[in-house]
Amino acid sequence: MAEKSRTRQKRARSRITPDEVITLDNVTKSYSIGAPALNGISLHIKRGEFVFIVGDSGSGKSTLIKLLLRELEPTSGSINVLGFNLNRIRHRQIPKFRRKLGIVFQDFRLLKDRNVYENIAFAQRVVQAPTAKIRTNVQAMLSLVGLAPKYKNKVTQLSGGEQQRVALARALINKPEILLAVEPTGNLDPGNAWEIMKLMEQINERGTTVIIVTHNREIVNSMRKRVITMNQGVVVEDVEEGVYDNED
Amino acid sequence: MRISTFFYTLGQGFKNLVRNGWYTLASIATITASLFLFGLFYSVLANFENALQEASKGISVSVFFxxxxxxEEMLxxxxxxxxxxEVNEIVYLSAEEAWSNFKEQYLGEYSAGFGTDNPLEDSASLNIYLKDVSQQPTLVAYAESVTIVRQVNRSESVASTFTALGRMLSVISMGIIVLLIAVSVFLISNTVAVGISVRSEEIGIMKYIGAxxxxxxxxFVIEGIIIGLIGSLLPAVITFFLYRYAVSYLSTHFSMLNIMSFLPVEAFFGRLLLIMVGVGVGIGFLGSIVTVRRHLRV
Incomplete structure (x- = not known):
């Protein structure tokens, strides 16, 4: 029995090419009631790609993200992210796994009682970086996102665009291999949204895989990146240089 | 763990206390209140116990031969x-001493009629004082088995009353302690739970980052320990000064009620402080560990 599952696992691993950072194989996720949120999804994302995941609400995007973060476990199918088999990962290994991901949310999720510097340094505290290193790393991130002069400001005094840049700096400071952004421009005006997207593109050019879940048609359609379109728990379209044309 | 991480964590514990200032104050106040009550009970009980012990020291078992x-055999x-x-002290009373005591106490000038006779010739005795009256039956049983012993006199009812009283005191104090600990654990775990829910967003962020x-x-555990520590030192200090003041007030204003002598605060404060800090830090630690485990599915 154990022998069999081991060979099966080996076969599954052999299907993952070395430059693939995310591999989903026939993944289904059902909650206790209703139709499954994800229904037999297979997905391959390579190192260094820039990917949009689009779809209406209820299409299964959030479930997909939760599975990728190992907040949820799949009902069936296998998920491999950065070499971690998320079906089998041990609880103790999850923090180590998540440190390889950078995450940005629509609502920024900053610590409102702390200033810009502390918010970014927080990510380094969590991974137990030494204090001296934190200082130089935070300074470097601040100048990358263009917030160096405001490092002492409380985050509540910043504009939405600035807050999202702080969140981005926090997501990037631990040098993640994948940047995962969930509706990063959802709370921003078009000008700020574009600035954030330009930063994302810069980060991608430096080698980080970027995955963005979004509703923003304008941005998706003008950036001409890979677009994965989801509907009712399945991938309905996966196009290089694609568009978000699922009008409703 | 890095030293910088240790200090960061410690610092966060302290900052949490300040960030949730009102909850911190509330839980320190409640722990202070319950430990203060405990301190009061403890000091009263210590005095009762002391009085009981003093009184029971006066209860003796008399062995006649x-x-x-x-x-020589008696000695x-x-x-x-x-x-x-179980024996604290034994006083040997020879027949002559017994007679002269008796004469002094009951006969006075009439004793002259007895001349040099000693009617209490066979009344030499050992008066045995025990450390703990509850041990009396054991000693009596032993003394009665000795061949040269004619009779063992003891006041069984007094001894058993004292034993029962002592037992009751320890049951009452244990009950009170358990109750107060339960209340404090409940309060601390509530505070930590509130702290966790207030900071649930921060905890979520920490988890996403890979904490x-x-x-x-x-x-949270450090927070609980600090609350417990402050919540136990405060009532200890209050108890110390209040007790000292109360004793001096009672002995100056009610000196005619000199039925029992009060213990000086130093006699029991060391132990009380140890218990308070132990209980305070213990419930702070336990309360937060339990709450963190229950509410922080990380």
Missing amino acids: REGTSE ALKAELERRP TDFFVRAP
Whole structure:
């Protein structure tokens, strides 16, 4: 029995090419009631790609993200992210796994009682970086996102665009291999949204895989990146240089 | 763990206290209140116990000897009994002393009529004082088995009353302690639970960034320990000064009620402080660990 599952696992691993950072194989996720949120999804994302995941609400995007973060476990199918088999990962290994991901949310999720510097340094505290290193790393991130002069400001005094840049700096400071952004421009005006997207593109050019879940048609359609379109728990379209044309 | 991480975690624990200032104050106040109550009970009980012990020291067992027992034999038995663990002190009363005591107490000038006779010739006795009255039956049983012993006098009812009283006191104090600990654990765990819910967003962020369980939980546990520590030192200090004041007030204003002497605060404060800090820090630690485990599914 154990022998069999081991060979099966080996076969599954052999299907993952070395430059693939995310591999989903026939993944289904059902909650206790209703139709499954994800229904037999297979997905391959390579190192260094820039990917949009689009779809209406209820299409299964959030479930997909939760599975990728190992907040949820799949009902069936296998998920491999950065070499971690998320079906089998041990609880103790999850923090180590998540440190390889950078995450940005629509609502920024900053610590409102702390200033810009502390918010970014927080990510380094969590991974137990030494204090001296934190200082130089935070300074470097601040100048990358263009917030160096405001490092002492409380985050509540910043504009939405600035807050999202702080969140981005926090997501990037631990040098993640994948940047995962969930509706990063959802709370921003078009000008700020574009600035954030330009930063994302810069980060991608430096080698980080970027995955963005979004509703923003304008941005998706003008950036001409890979677009994965989801509907009712399945991938309905996966196009290089694609568009978000699922009008409703 | 890095030293910088240790200090960061410690710092976060302290900052949490300040960030949730009102909850911190509320839980320190409640722990202070319950430990203060405990301190009051403890000091009253310590005094009762002391009075009981003092009184029970006066309860003695008298051993009388068979006719013709020599003084050497009596003193040999005295030495033997003194080696027993429950014995505190033994006073040997020779026949002559017994007679002269009796004369002084009851006869006065009429004693002259007895001349040099000693009607209490066979009344030499050992008066045995025990460390703990509850041990009386053991000693009596032993003394009665010795051949030279004619009779053992003891006041069984007094001894058993004292034993029962002592037992009751310890049951009451244990009950009160358990109750207060339960209340305090409940309060601390509530405070930590509130703290966790207030900071649930921060905890979520920590988890996304890849914080280990330990890193997420440690500040809450430190918070609980600090609350427990402050919540136990405060009532200890209050108890110390209040007790000292109360004793001096009572002994100056109610000196005619000199039925019992109060223990000086120093006599029991060291132990009380240890118990308070132990209980305070213990419930702070336990309360937060339990709450963190229940509410922080990291």
